[in-house]
Amino acid sequence: MKAVVYHGARDFRYEDAADPALESPGDALVRVTRSAICGSDLHLWNGLPIPDRGFAVGHEFVGVVEAVGAGVQSVRRGDRVFASCTLGCGTCESCRRGLMSGCAVTTAGGTRNNVFGFSAAYAGGQAEAVRVPFADANLFPIPEALSDEQALFLTDILPTADMACELAAVEPGDRVVVIGSGPVGSLVQSCARVRGAARVIAVDLDDARLLRAQERGCEVVHPGRENLAERVLELSDGRGADAVIEAVGRPELVSAALGLLRAGGRLAVVGVLFAPVEIPWALVFMKNLTLRSGLVNPQRHVSRLIPLVEQGRLDPTELITHRLPLSEAAKGYEIFAERRDGVLKVVLQP
Numbered sequence: 001m002k003a004v005v006y007h008g009a010r011d012f013r014y015e016d017a018a019d020p021a022l023e024s025p026g027d028a029l030v031r032v033t034r035s036a037i038c039g040s041d042l043h044l045w046n047g048l049p050i051p052d053r054g055f056a057v058g059h060e061f062v063g064v065v066e067a068v069g070a071g072v073q074s075v076r077r078g079d080r081v082f083a084s085c086t087l088g089c090g091t092c093e094s095c096r097r098g099l100m101s102g103c104a105v106t107t108a109g110g111t112r113n114n115v116f117g118f119s120a121a122y123a124g125g126q127a128e129a130v131r132v133p134f135a136d137a138n139l140f141p142i143p144e145a146l147s148d149e150q151a152l153f154l155t156d157i158l159p160t161a162d163m164a165c166e167l168a169a170v171e172p173g174d175r176v177v178v179i180g181s182g183p184v185g186s187l188v189q190s191c192a193r194v195r196g197a198a199r200v201i202a203v204d205l206d207d208a209r210l211l212r213a214q215e216r217g218c219e220v221v222h223p224g225r226e227n228l229a230e231r232v233l234e235l236s237d238g239r240g241a242d243a244v245i246e247a248v249g250r251p252e253l254v255s256a257a258l259g260l261l262r263a264g265g266r267l268a269v270v271g272v273l274f275a276p277v278e279i280p281w282a283l284v285f286m287k288n289l290t291l292r293s294g295l296v297n298p299q300r301h302v303s304r305l306i307p308l309v310e311q312g313r314l315d316p317t318e319l320i321t322h323r324l325p326l327s328e329a330a331k332g333y334e335i336f337a338e339r340r341d342g343v344l345k346v347v348l349q350p
């Protein structure tokens, strides 16, 4: 089969790769119909140090089941499916708690990354086909009413946005600040509105992204031109935000975000961040702030997101700005990494 294969930073090649095969009774093989490039794929593109080479990248994909192992019960050959980007075994204690990100089996006791497309152990879905381990825990049938492209967002970023609102405990009437108006930030804005936030304040340095946020019903702040903390106070009757969600993944934004909260406010950090973060702890202590973060477990979120997408309350496909053949994936990465042509989401078709 053809796949987008990792050879190092900025060196993703569309080339022949070994056809995936069923390796365990719980596996399924999926023929990919659509995949997407994610902000977290950019970490690989930009040189995140990892030991493996020669595996297919990509963790956001949908397709059709081609074969299942003898132990698979929830999907059958021919089913349209989407996969959870984070792989769980479904039965260990962590998985039973809904934390597949900490699955004892798929992380090999915490020593391995269990997201598709970041290692040779779990080759990714920017490929013509992919093996999905523990299919009963990680594959979901796509309801008739949903298109492949709608379902593509259920693999990662729509659940991430829903998780962000959950971690920040967004409630009706809240004033919510969303730092970052990229693909994840945009969906956080939409999810916060669905949860009844009275005001959603979008923050970004990119005017095109702010314009889109405005069209989504957000107030917008450009921190390069305005004082963010002052604007948030103005927009919250001088109190500060009830909740802030950081959807960029920069250490200095985490500390700045804490400064935007009212007493008792909640910060959720869902931007991917590997660097140390300085926390103004006196502020957290004196103002009774809550700080939460985490890797998404889409399995926990999809059953409540599917009806919202079906009913049009959430329309993640509004983010698709580019559609390219899988063979042009590297071009898609360049466009996304350099933020050319107003890019938000690049969808790849095998």
Ligand SMILES: [Zn+2]
Pocket: 038, 039, 040, 041, 059, 060, 085, 156, 157
């Ligand atoms: Zn992703």
Ligand SMILES: [Zn+2]
Pocket: 088, 089, 090, 091, 092, 093, 094, 095, 096, 100, 102, 103, 104, 105, 106
């Ligand atoms: Zn598990």
